[in-house]
Amino acid sequence: MSPLDHTVDPRPARVSVIVPNYNKEKTLRACLAAIYAQSFPPAEVIVVDDASTDRSPRIAAEFPCTLLAFPVNRGVSAARNAGAARAGGDVLFFVDSDIALAPDALAEALAELRAHPECGVVQGIYEMTPLFADGPVESYKTLFEHFWRRRDVGVTATTMFALTALPRPVFELVGGFDEGLRDAEDIEFGTRLPTAYEIRTSDRVLGRHDDVDRLGPYLSEHFRRARTYAGAVVAARWVPGPSAGTPGSTVGAPGRANSGRRAPHRIDVGSVVGLLGSAVAVAGLPLTARSPWLLAVPLAGLVGFLGADRALLGFAFRQRGPGFLLFAVGMRFLTHLSEFAGLALGLTRALLRRPRPGRVAPLTPGSTRW
Structure with missing residues (x-):
């Protein structure tokens, strides 16, 4: 069939x-x-x-x-x-x-x-x-x-x-x-x-x-989802597993798909730039205490964030007007920071759990699928 x-x-x-x-x-x-x-x-x-x-x-x-x-x-x-x-x-x-x-x-x-x-x-x-x-x-x-x-x-x-x-x-x-x-x-x-x-x-x-x-539950939701995504999807691509259809494969076990791992979905460059821009804008602020010229670092991050999200922010402006646009800028900035923190934590945990060459990672709760 x-x-x-x-x-x-x-x-x-x-x-x-x-x-x-x-x-x-x-x-x-x-x-x-x-x-x-x-x-x-x-x-x-x-x-x-x-x-x-x-x-x-x-x-x-x-x-x-x-x-x-x-x-x-x-x-x-x-x-x-x-x-x-x-x-x-x-x-x-x-x-x-x-x-x-x-x-x-x-x-x-x-x-x-x-x-x-x-x-x-x-x-x-x-x-x-x-x-x-x-x-x-x-x-x-x-x-x-x-x-x-x-x-x-x-x-x-x-x-x-x-x-x-x-x-x-x-x-x-x-x-x-x-x-x-x-x-x-x-x-x-x-x-x-x-x-x-x-x-x-x-x-x-x-x-x-x-x-x-x-706001609190909203940011918590994005942080939590980004953290889980980093470990369950992003980091999973780093671990070389058995080919589909072999024992232990996550996609080839009985009753599961056996067409091989699906190619990773495309990276949204805009989201990545927005995440990094927001993080740089915040992380670069302490540099201004050393020299006013270093204000260029957080400003560059802010420009990157705004440029990356211009389509979304433009949509918000067209639908709800200038007042809502300002609110949307703040919400999007905080969203990126929450997601950046979640991704960083999730990837760090995944790296620490990653088995060393020649060693087998122990099974953890939830490691088997229905």
Whole structure:
């Protein structure tokens, strides 16, 4: 059987919608209502509650969905895997519980899979306005997420699973999500997708997202995700492993993809320049105490940061005006600093854990995949 024999016909396809949830009583009702209002109705809806302590289970019980409840919190990877294991559909559609899908989201995802038989994953984008508007931090975050997801419409290299569809055989071939990861698990999933499959982002698969709305949690989220990404994706490329299909391979074990490691996704030069520019702007400030001429160092970093993010900042200006632009500059600068710190810590930890030549690294919790 060819690895591309998963062509989906939208008419008879059975779609299983899987909703991982943890303490999202604020948004879960809107999420489920939007799923049941789809123009192409799902065959089943599975809510996996990850030991919520709020009213989430009672809200899910208001809908004719299947509710799986974990007794202890296990993370989004385990929740998605459990939902997929229970699902009976031909296509799995994952949607986070803080997203309300547009009415045609399922139909558009199926149409995309049908139009592109080589496509293994179809992922949607966020709309420009949040599900519930809770202040400027969320407004910035939603606008930014819309901008960069829309920029990647078409064939892309990175998987995101906030609102994403894929045929069941593809999910099973990859082997599910790494349950040792609680951040960047969706990106790591894509690194194990066989190279024969395309990853597509569609701006016709839409959802309104209720995002983080306070500065502290926002920066913490970016720091944590960057730290995990550095270890699980970036540093993983440095460790020479067995070829696909051999014992110990992360992509060739039974039931997993065996087309070899996927090529690393392209480096976003703008993001790298923005990260480095922000770091130089801060790190260079103490130099000015030695000589006023050294003020050129942090200024150069600031110019690099602004130049790298000119497209995003221009979009913010066109959409929300000059006042919001100034706020967006500050938010983007702090975002880069948080991500730089997370990447630096993640890479440092990965280097310290890297096995020396001739030695075998011990297994650590989460090192095996579902």
